Amino acid sequence: ARLRKGISILIGTPGRLLDHLSKTESLLMALKNKLEWLVLDEVDRLLDAGLGGQEEQIVQHLRSNQPGAGPKRDGVTWRSVLVSATVTADIEGLAKTVLGGEGWLWARGHAVKSSAVGQGTMQLVKCDDESSTDLHKDTDKGSININELNNATPRQLAQLFIVVSAKLRLAALIAFLSARAAKGERTVVFLSTCDSVDYHHALLTSMESILGSGKDVVDDEVESGGIFGKACPIFKLHGDIPHNKRMTTINDFNSNQQSAILLATDVAGRGLNFPSLDWIVQYDPPCETNDYCHRAGRSARAGKAGHALLFLLPSERQYIEVLILRGLKDIS
16 A cells, blocks of 8 residues: 555565565556666675575566666666675676676775875776776785775774683673773674673673662663663663564664663674764674674764774684785774
């Protein structure tokens, strides 16, 4: 019924959109010769989930719905946009084979150190049959590496790492978070598993406040109080939490203008916007290095400054070398 009333912007998952394109005639009528933009967000995740075939079927439905339309009479009346913090060869292949088009332009959101371009502008690199192979050459030879992580991390993001022994990890985390709470800063802490999030949340919320005086009463229903007092509530977010509870947690964390801490798994690593977020703490380093920049990118959004801190064990020190090889030069 909503689709029959008319469409300006339609947002959906590939499976649901494909289902409507196959069965909902009012949607096809609304799109016929009128579609102007086709945007694929988080393209690398779509490919990881094996949804490239669904995207191809969506494009085929759109083309067959308007035969003979478009400047080339090929049914294409729209422009395509692919959005991803990490651009790989598979994404380049999706752009050229699935969506079609000639002369793709890749916009890299990082500071280009050139007197002619200026700081903080977008660098456009044309990707066509003649130049696409150059995008994969080694950076030591002066060419651009399309997989470099520094093409994705914001220039105003301060990236730090700390090497801590297993014995002192929890103490170091609490000391760091207490400093953030005392300064009124907002922090998201990434942990590897749902159980780890539940454990650390239960631990930190069941303790008496170490900031200020007096005891805080801990209410399991209202995630407040705990080791940093009611002035710095502690929230948790992971995939095993019911959807309505997750939405409430996100809204409560975002609406809390004071200091706050969110303990989360990778369910918060993409697609979520946390306004005025000061720190990202990766207490457990991600298994995939690509996920590093997605996590860190929750901070320093829309031109604002931010910080990202990575915890490492002494045995994990080589993780930094891997990040540097991937193009992340500014971590200290």
